[in-house]
Amino acid sequence: MIKSVIDLQPGKNAKILEFANAKVADVFESMGLFVGQMVQVIYKSGTVVISVNHRMIAMSRVLAERIYVSL
């Protein structure tokens, strides 16, 4: 099932399938986030914190909603 990363329960892993559009893809790719990577949601409050490989990245909900993952 394809959902946005924001739908993940904290602690669950998922693979990035695609980004909503080219503009956000640019933002994510410049921060080292790519399609095919495994992500894990750590917290989702006003800000969403995810871990990707060995890094933690915080982002606004607006951005987190634009990462599509496989559940």
Next chain:
Amino acid sequence: MSHCNHCQFKRNRKIVLVGNPNVGKSSVFNMLSDEYAEVSNYQGTTVTVAIAQIHIGTLIDTPGIYSLTGDSQIDEITKKHLNEADFIINVVNAVTLDRDLILTNQLLHIYHNKMILVINQIDEAEKRGIDINYDELSKRLVVEVVKAVAIDRIGKREIFQAIMNGSCLHHCNTSDVTVLLDRHITVKYTVSKIDKFLLNPIFGWVTVAFVLYAIFKILGDVIAGNIVDNFVSIIDKFYIPIVSRFAFNVLGNNFWTEILVGEFGIFTMSVKMIFGILMPMIIGFYIIMSLLEDSGYIPRIAVLTSRFFNFLGLNGDAIIPILLGFGCGALGTISCRILRTGKERVIVTALIGIAVPCAAQQCIIISLLAATNDVSVWGMYIATMLIVTILSGKILSSFIKGNGSDFFIMDIPPLRIPSIANGYRKTKNRAKNFLKESAPILVISSGVITILHKFGILNWLQSILSPIVKSLLHLPQEFADVFIMGIIRRDLAAVGVFDMSQKFLTTGAQILTAAIVISLFVPCINAIIVILKERGWKMALTLWLSTFVISISVGAVLTRICEGVLCA
């Protein structure tokens, strides 16, 4: 490795350090130059370039960028220096190599024949079990790779050697960097328990409250209550009588003696203000800030506060210039360059000018409020500052045209035990800069105030400002001096209030009103010059006039409220 003429050693070459934010470029700069550019554990520490002359050319430390396609102010500064570079040192962090090599790949496409790659913080990568095949990386990227731990000065000789060798390997089209990484680097990561706690929306805020309380206690009770008191009493009891006696014996009792050792004298009031009051507090504040910055705690506060800033039309990025503004308003204004939109830069510049007291002011304000021993005074001060911040932010975000940024994205650096050596160098550097900036102005101000006092101009100014000071703010007439000092420098005004509090400010209401007026008072000359440069004269003038009106209006309303509350 082959050499060619292009890369031969040139003494006047421009060597530019470039890399993603928070990879340790400034640490490499410090290691190579033996100078000090500020190093902290969060992105956006460097917003301007640092330049040092080294034996093989001019070394330039640039602000961190993620990509060559970015168009922020920071990106433009870095790209300008890249275009003028004779040689490029691309610094990457061994822990975040997958992210950092994206920029490396872009750089290699353009600057492949004049670049080396420095992989910094290899010690931290080893601790985390990150295994990097450096030789294979060098072979695949076709660039000289140097390993370093810049903070411990490891890799200095190898970097110089690599620059001297030049990087004349023929460039090949590098394939997808992520594929390269998959083959040659293995990484493991788990979120630490402490991070889960610090980023938790509930426990995170409890920790922030505890940290703030600890800062108030250390600055208010330990530094202001003990160290400053002792310093001031030593200066009053021993230094001032000796220097006054000496001046009277040498010069006699005349105008110059008064300028030098009178009530507002250069060798009496200035020395007491600088070395008795300001320096102990400033050094204490900078030590605390350095611990917070180097530990990596500040980006975690940015995550927690992002929702609050959304409400003001900003996002978590705003915390960096605001926190730097708590050190110095001018520095905070410059670091607004890290913000993505013009609207955000204007709002944050204005908020720093209106409601962010600088380090010296905070120290004095904390000590003033701590002296009241009244929790309600603290509560009213914090509530007033929050209300002013929220109202100002809301009004500004409604009236300023343009889009705010909801694209908040921030790397959270690993938590580190702050380095004592870096903390010492940073505090020493900041205290030295503060002394260099403040001391001459304080000395000149002492002389000017003595002259104004001598010729009755001070009394005349006090009587002109009397309707504002006495009728509106219900403060003693002498508070007018603080206004005059505050226009020159905010810290000068803060010290004036501190000095005055012991003689004239007798009630909690007066202390609170004085603290609020000083906190919200006009930006000092330095900050106004920076606002003028960064945002233009219209904004500088509007902000100056607005802060004057806001500080008086809020002070007048508050004094009436708190006279009722605190007297009830």
